[in-house]
Each structure stands twice: as C-alpha cells, then as structure tokens.
Amino acid sequence: MPNRWRAWLRAIHRDIGYLAIGFTVIYAVSGIAQNHIEDWGDVSYKTTTRTFAIPAIADGVPDAVAIQRVADAAQLGMPASSLRAGDEIRLGYASGAQVTAIGTQVTVQSRERRAFIGLANWLHKARGKKAWKYIADAYALLLLYLAGSGIFMIKGRMGLRWRGAVVIATGVAVPVLYVALAGGPGSQTTHEPDEVATTGSAAPAPAPAPAAAPSGLKPLPPDDE
Amino acid sequence: MARRPHRAALNYSQVSNQPDLDRFPALRATEDRRSFLRKAVVGTAFVAVGGVVAQLLGEDIVLPARADGRPRLPPGQHAIQALKPMGGDEGDGKFETFRLKVHGHVAKPFEVDYKALLGLPQVEKKADVHCVTGWSLLDGVWKGVQVAELARLAEVKPDARYVIFEAAHGYTANVPMKEATADNALVTYRLNGTPFALDHGAPVRGLVPDLYFWKSAKWLTGIKFVTEDQPGFWETRGYNNHGDPWREERYA
Numbered sequence: 001m002p003n004r005w006r007a008w009l010r011a012i013h014r015d016i017g018y019l020a021i022g023f024t025v026i027y028a029v030s031g032i033a034q035n036h037i038e039d040w041g042d043v044s045y046k047t048t049t050r051t052f053a054i055p056a057i058a059d060g061v062p063d064a065v066a067i068q069r070v071a072d073a074a075q076l077g078m079p080a081s082s083l084r085a086g087d088e089i090r091l092g093y094a095s096g097a098q099v100t101a102i103g104t105q106v107t108v109q110s111r112e113r114r115a116f117i118g119l120a121n122w123l124h125k126a127r128g129k130k131a132w133k134y135i136a137d138a139y140a141l142l143l144l145y146l147a148g149s150g151i152f153m154i155k156g157r158m159g160l161r162w163r164g165a166v167v168i169a170t171g172v173a174v175p176v177l178y179v180a181l182a183g184g185p186g187s188q189t190t191h192e193p194d195e196v197a198t199t200g201s202a203a204p205a206p207a208p209a210p211a212a213a214p215s216g217l218k219p220l221p222p223d224d225e
Numbered sequence: 226m227a228r229r230p231h232r233a234a235l236n237y238s239q240v241s242n243q244p245d246l247d248r249f250p251a252l253r254a255t256e257d258r259r260s261f262l263r264k265a266v267v268g269t270a271f272v273a274v275g276g277v278v279a280q281l282l283g284e285d286i287v288l289p290a291r292a293d294g295r296p297r298l299p300p301g302q303h304a305i306q307a308l309k310p311m312g313g314d315e316g317d318g319k320f321e322t323f324r325l326k327v328h329g330h331v332a333k334p335f336e337v338d339y340k341a342l343l344g345l346p347q348v349e350k351k352a353d354v355h356c357v358t359g360w361s362l363l364d365g366v367w368k369g370v371q372v373a374e375l376a377r378l379a380e381v382k383p384d385a386r387y388v389i390f391e392a393a394h395g396y397t398a399n400v401p402m403k404e405a406t407a408d409n410a411l412v413t414y415r416l417n418g419t420p421f422a423l424d425h426g427a428p429v430r431g432l433v434p435d436l437y438f439w440k441s442a443k444w445l446t447g448i449k450f451v452t453e454d455q456p457g458f459w460e461t462r463g464y465n466n467h468g469d470p471w472r473e474e475r476y477a
Contacts, residue, residue, distance in 0.1 A: 038309045038358065042424050049422060081321040086343035088420075090320045098318065098427070100420040109422055125314070185463070185476045216341020217378065220326065220334040223449075 006152065013149045016142050023139040030124035033117060044118040047111040053104045057089070067091065070101045074108055288363075297353070299470035302361040308416070309360060310424040316393030316444030318423035325412065325429065329389070329449035332380035339428060342412070345370045345378075350409045352434040354441065355470040367432050369413030372448060373406040381450045389455055390431040390440065391447030397457035398440045399466070400433050402450075409434050412445060437468040437475070 033043045041047065054073045057066045067082045070089045076099065079091035091099040097110035123132060157163060246253050288297035288304075298304060320339040328334035337345070349368045355361045372388065388405035390398045404410060411432040414420065421427040426443025433440045439459050460466045465474035 034312065037312045038360075041310045042312065042315075047422065047424070051419075081319075083320060083340055085340040086347065088343065090339075090420075092319055092321050096318075098320070098420075102415070102418060102420070105418070107420055109420070109427075111423070214341070214345055214378070216337055216344050217335040218337070218341075220328055220336055222331075222334055223328050 006155070009149045010153055013146060013153060016145055020139065020142050020146065023142075026120045026123055027139075029117060030120040033121060034124065042121075043114065044121045045111040045113055047109075049107065049109050051105060051107045054101065054106055056104050057101075070099060070106060073101075073106055074099045076108070295471050297363070298361055299355055300473050301475075302355050302359055302470065304363050305360045306362075308354075308362055308365075308425055309356070310422075311356065311358070311438075312424075313443055314394035314396065315423055316426075316446070318427040318444070320428045323428050325445060326391070326447040326449075327375045327379045328447065329451050330382045330385040331376075331450055332382065334379060339414075342370060342414070342429065346374055348411065350411060350432075352409050352432065354432070354434055354438045357437040357439055357464065357468070357475050361470075366417050367411055367413045368415040369411035369429075369432065371406075371408070372410045372412060372431075373408070375412065375448055376406055376450065379450070384452050385450040387451050387454050389447075389449040389451055389457065390433075390442035390445060391449055392431075392442040393444035393446060395458075396442060396444075397455070398431070398442045399455050399457045399460060400436060400440050401467070404433055404435045404440075407433075407435060412448065435469070437465075437470055439464065440468055 033040065037043075052073070054069065057069060061069075063084045066084055066089055067079075071077075071079055071082075071091055074091065076091075076093055076095075076097055079099070080094045081092040083090045087102055089101040093099075093110075095110065097108065100107045100109075123129075151160065151164065151168065153159070154164065155161075160168075291297055323339045323342075324336055325338075325342060326334070326336045347368060348371055349366055351364055351366050353361055353363045354365065376388075386402055388400050388402060390400060390405075392398075400410075409432070412429060413432045414429045416425075421430060421443075426445070429445045431440070431442040431445050431448075454466070456466055460477075463477050465477055467474050
C-alpha cells in the first residue's frame, strides 16, 4: 500500500474542508468588510443620518418646551431621555436613535444591525469572547492543515513536480514581492523622537485654581498610585 | 486504440492551435479551466493595475506651509473631504450614559457627565487631523473643552508627564503632556457644527491634532495623568509610541 497515506490525507482534507466552510465564509466576508472599513464604514449596521432645520428656539424658552419642539420635529415619538446644555438639545430614544439640535439644525442619527454581516463581524473580532478565541484558534489550525495537506494531495506533474510547485511559488511570491516592493514596515522613515517627545514633558505650570469649581464636577477619590 | 498520425502525413496549413473538442470531449474540462484561469489572471491584473493608476493619478494638492513652518500635509498623507470610519470597539454612543473621569496624578480627581462637560469653558479650534493609514482631514472646526482646562481643574501634579486617553472597552492611547495639553488638544463633541456619528466616537472623543489620529481616542471615558509612560492599545501592537505625522512615526 505505497500511497495509503495519501488516501488518508485526502479524506481528512475533504472532511476538514467541509468543517471549515462556515468559518471561512464568516472570516472571509467580515475580513473583506474590515479591509474596506475606510470606504464602506461599519457594515455591521445600516446607518441613517438626516438633517433638517427648525425655527430658532430662543434661550428664554423653558427646557421642557424646547425639548418638545425638537421631539415634535424629529417625529420619533417621546424620547427616553433628553438634555439641554450649552447650545444643544439632545434627545435619546429607546431604539438607540439620537437627535441633536444645534441652533436651528437638527441631526437624527439611527442605525440597525445587519443580521449576517453584523454577527460575522462580531465573531471575527475575538476580543472579549473567551470561548470563541479558542474556537478561532482551532479554525486557524484547521486552515494550516488544509494548506499543508493540499500540497501533497496529487502526485506527479500536476503535484509538486511541476504544476503544484509553480502555483505554490506564485502564491508565496505575492506577499514576498509586495513586501520587497513596498519595503515592509521598516520602509517608513522613523526618526528618533526628540527628548521631549520620548520622555514626555512635565506638566505646565499649574495655573491658580479657580475660587469655586464649576458645577457638575463630581469629586472622586484619588487613584491608588 | 487511435494512433497519432505520422508528422509527414499532417497538412500544417490545416492545423489549428485549438484542440478539436468535438473529437476529444475529454479535453473540454481542461480547456474550460484554462480559459477560466486566463480570464481570472487578466481580471486580477486589470483590477491591480487600475488600483495603482488610481493611486498615482490621485489629487496632488499643493498647500501653503503651516505657521510653524512644517508642511501642511505631513509626508505620505493625502487630503480627503470627510472623516473616515476606522473601526474600533464602539461605546454605546449615548449622551445619557456618558461620564468622563479625570484622574490619576492629580490633587482633585473628578467626573463629569455630558451636561456638566458642556458647562465647562468651551473652545472652537480649527485643526487638521492625520490618520496613520494616510488620509488627512484639513480645516475641521472642533468644539469642546481643552485637556489643559481639565488638567487645571483637576490640579494635575507638576511631575505628571503623560496623559492616557481612556475609552470604551479598555482602549487607551498615551500622549506626552506637551501634545496633550497643547492649545489644540480637546475633549470634543462636535466637528463642523455637527455631532459625531457613533462610528466616529459619539458622544465625546479626544482630539490631539499634533499626533496621528489614533491618539485621538473615540468613545472617550477618561483622562488620566501619569508620571510613567503607559503605551496603549495600538502602541503595544506595532505602532509607534509617539506618532508624530511630520516624522512619519507610524510604526514601532
């Protein structure tokens, strides 16, 4: 049985391939989404922002009346919470929607999670998910098996003797060439920061403390140092 | 078993480069695969070349230098028109639950909610920001409270040397006192007259324009003054500890 090991290799490769399909879809789709987050934003959510103008609300208008005017204009029902501070009126809704009125301009921000990509992205970010971290490690090991065993799946000219070798070399060459052409992480000019930057500078000379602290500051106990 | 015709018997004027798939159907799969691979290679090359050309033909804006003599755009940066969302573990984005803790090496640590934050002395600063991935947003008008004002209120001790910007889910960014207490370093809640969207750090984020934008922590929860450096999330993941855009301090 000279090639019995190859039969086993293929059988295990096949079953691990089946096992990995779900994980691969999750990681590939969320990986593409993460790669393009600069252009597409966070595709986990469908985000909606709309702005419109309302008549100016004079400073003398009572807070409750001012808040009601903004809520009426936003047409989202009664807010779960509200605030008037500075030149802002803010409303928060149970749905997560946030309404902000600054002067005469009202901004309504709302969003809802997209089912599949939202979950895929959540799973991809392993931070904070203890068990999933190890599941993801196991998946990575399975991928390594798929890659390693794939090399030896076929013998002869279609395998490592010719075609397989050429394709493997092409695949390896892509990152190698990229690093060679781009220069890798070390290609960025990194100057030695000056002394001030590396060590930080001392705090500015403390200004005289105000006679009375502004309202709204809740004192805290000192940190343990 | 069919025998190959002798070379001398072939009429080369009738020989085609393409196999006769009707006579040899078993070759069809091979031809289909070759055709697919050719198209895939051509398509990939087209996309890659197109991307490179688009990069090369990108706008090359010449801007006057800054008042401090440094170029307006740091090396390796290009200007864009609006902030780009760069990900991160988002906070809940709600003004109702927002709390900012000002603490550490200070005499009077304190905490403010959103309303109290807006009750502190407010400033509006025009500032450029520079993302380590290569984009810069110029001339943003940011509104908020100067970190220096928070330092003053908390009575930071003279030997504090770093400020740690603390954010949702344990994210931190370390900034030397020089940049953190600069005139343009803010705890900010508004850009160009508009509140931040959740993916840009709502309701309140940090702003340290003199360093790469990852130092301007989104979903801010705390400002901590410390005597010893405490490298933060990205600084412990291969990014430069300082992050000066004009020195291209991108990576460790």
